[in-house]
Amino acid sequence: MFARLVRESFVRNPRRKVLTAAALVVGMAVATATLTVALEVGDRLAREFRSLGANLIVTPESDTLPLEIGGVDYRPVDEGAYLSEADLGKLKTIFWRHNILGFTPFLDVPTIAAGMRTTMVGTWYEHEVPVPDGTSFETGLKATHPSWQIEGRWFRDGADEVVVGAALAARNPDAFAIGKTIQVTQSEPSDAARALVITGIATTGDSEDNAILVPLSFAQQYSGHPGQFRQLFVSALTKPADALANRDPKSLTPTEYDRWFCSPYISSISYQIRQVIPGVDVRAIRKVADSEGKILSHVSTLLWIVTLAALIAAALAVAATSATTVIERRGEIGIMKAIGATNAMVAGLFLAEQLMLAVVGGAIGFLFGAGLARILGASVFGTPAAPRVVLLPVALGIAALVALIGSLIPLRRAARFDPAPILRGE
């Protein structure tokens, strides 16, 4: 009987129903669009931020402090700790492996190049790293330091080639010219000089402007540390830190720990890196991470405010149409109460009708919202935001909540109608 009552009542006065449904459609369309963009915006902005460079630095836990003067590390090659190149593939096995966009090892070796004291930086530009699962991962400076500019070309992996930092090249343009060969030695005078062909001049904006960059394998062989490196720069997609992100994992409850571990915080990714490569220190490059966090959090706040405003507007519209409906149907309510309906039965009847409208409005609003999100995504990020089916139940749930909140006051009023005056026609 209840279903029959709701059905019969639902198909009556379609104009009023259309108005209520329209309010819900608009509210849910805006909510779906902003939620879709909000979910996308984190990933997209994070990817765009990653074009700024690495955001994590991995060093040996027991390393000594670098002795750098003017960008040149004066530590002897035998001092300090090293990391194993063979472990790097494990980075692509952590829980958030897909968020590891790239990593580049650095091996600094004090050297004399073309008679000038400088640092030789062994690294990768484009390098295939074998992953324990049998696949491989291409990474290097191209992924972690995309802002570095090159005049000429980068060295080839494994070749006796060198790229000279722009500041160093400016100090001796004749010696450090593209195409020329330079001699590198670790001490002077030396019989063990090695010849390297200059393929490019790099402008990095970092200390490497005063260094020479060579393939990692060359630097390892040259320094006598085959298969080793000193520093690793990692570019990882992360989410802004919140209260949970900054907690000590040891102080978390098992549920909190699971949530923390399964969130791509800088802290949780660092933790996972330390798990697969023991004995390392993983630090965030704070300047980059903090800026990302602030921008992401501001954009998210803005989207949430827009969503909330749309939902409040929808709830107000539902409240207005519900109030009119309840007044129109006073007579019916009076009859029902006269023949034994309780307040809860009357409220339940109207509520069921509102929930049906919420399902219809929420579903249509979701479709419109998915379209709106595509347009927003295309205009803001250049590519349309993909519709997320997971948001459909969310949209329906929110629509039901909005319909419920909007109907609350009219429903209370309906439940409290006194049947006697209604039946008297007052």
Added chain:
Amino acid sequence: MAVLVQIENLRKEFGNVCALDGVTFDVQAGEWIAIMGPSGSGKTTLINILGGLDTPTSGRAIVDGADVGRLDESGLARFRSEKIGFIFQQFHLVPYLTAIENVMLAQYFHSTTDETEAREALGRVGLTDRVEHLPGQLSGGEQQRVAVARALINHPKLILADEPTGNLDEANEGIVLKLLRELHSEGHTILMVTHAASIGQLADRRIELAHGRLAQVNVRV
């Protein structure tokens, strides 16, 4: 016979207007009472209080042991669905429900619906072939017969009829009165408000109200 309705010094005020002023009388189970009096004498107010649609300002109205003025909201709803069968002058059917659905609505608010029983009730009032009609497709007399079927469906202790023939032509008036006579002969207790002396004469007793007071009590017909 047992007393079904006890009314003691019943008073009802609407602001400064006193609709009922110290009304006292009893109704035996199985009696048919006609409540008569001019407009504004308090007849409908009395019926509404007895049916739990209104509450008294003071005094008591006890129906089948339930003091109506002391019932809370849910108690009143249960009282109306279990003990009272209403027949209104304006019929008061739900316009978008068919005849049978209107009858089943009372069943639903009482406990559970039983379509067969609802069909039988409509058959009893002579509407077997009109069960699927909406109120708008029925004549006034037919609508009132649906209301009678709805009033009877939960086997109420007391049938309250407020001018049940006030909106009907002579032919339909006859049909509805015949139904009321049948109900009375089956032992139902009926309190009927009416203006018409000819209809009032059908009842066992007449109670006449004037300005909210009993003008004539226990007039045996």
